[in-house]
Amino acid sequence: MIYKRSLLASSILSFLTTITVVGCNNSSSTNTSEKDAYFDTTNPPEIVLNLPHNTGPIAKLPISGSIEEPVVANDNEAVIYLVAKPDQALTKNFNQYSLHIWNNNQCDRADESSVNGAWDNSQNKPIGIDEFGPYWKVKLKPGSTNCLNVIVRDEQLNNQLSGDGKVDFALIPDRTASFVAGSNEPKNSREAAFIAISGIEGAKAI
Incomplete structure (x- = not known):
């Protein structure tokens, strides 16, 4: 083994x-x-x-020692995770969270069915929620760029990132990206995002 x-x-x-x-x-x-x-x-x-x-x-920390990704992106899809501490996952209304998705000259890969237009349109709800937070699948289309514009919003439509998020498929080739609250820089795995919020990353002995 x-x-x-x-x-x-x-x-x-x-x-x-x-x-x-x-x-x-x-x-x-x-x-x-x-x-x-x-x-x-x-x-x-x-x-x-x-x-x-x-x-x-x-x-x-999970007993298994790893953070699983329940879904991964298939062809013409992207997957977005919002990674939270387990205590938060139990108290937040993640089922009411949504993605704001749009196309522009910088990133134009979102399928029209995923583009929600007006800010108050909360159609992009999570497809699943577990102990580490919600996650979404986003349909993609061919485009002249190689990235996706995305903002994670709470039930009050407040931006949970530090600004506009961008998933660059050159940096995250499997198109499965993980965000944490307060940052618009995606991690290339759910586990890396969990480490970033758990206090392990950057810890040292003196």
Whole structure:
């Protein structure tokens, strides 16, 4: 059996490895010869964790160690995920969230059935919701560009991103993009988006 380490597991392992290496090389440790060096587990050196600032509910890591993508884009489709912390997924009205989609000279790949025109048109509702948030399928058409304009909105039609979102299919060739609230930069996997909001990304030991 081939074991495939998930992106989430790799991030956690890298974080823990950093802690171990820094802890073992703490400058306050007694100098000994390399031959006699050891790590005293009964009197470990002080380790200070420096985590990036993160507000809101604590993200809970899935038991499986990976974040699955229930749907992926088929031909002439794009998939959009809004990734949330599990506690938020239980309290938000994600079934009333919608996508605002439009075409212009910069991005013109959205099929006319997906373009909702007026801002108050909330026709693009999620096709599914799970513990990590809602997700949508968007029909595509041939065009002169290779990207999709999209905004994720809540039930009050408030933009949940930091501005207009763009899914560049050159950067996300499987056309399955994941956004997090407060950012208009899509991640190329749902797992990468979850890591970004869970406080693991950028964590280090000092």
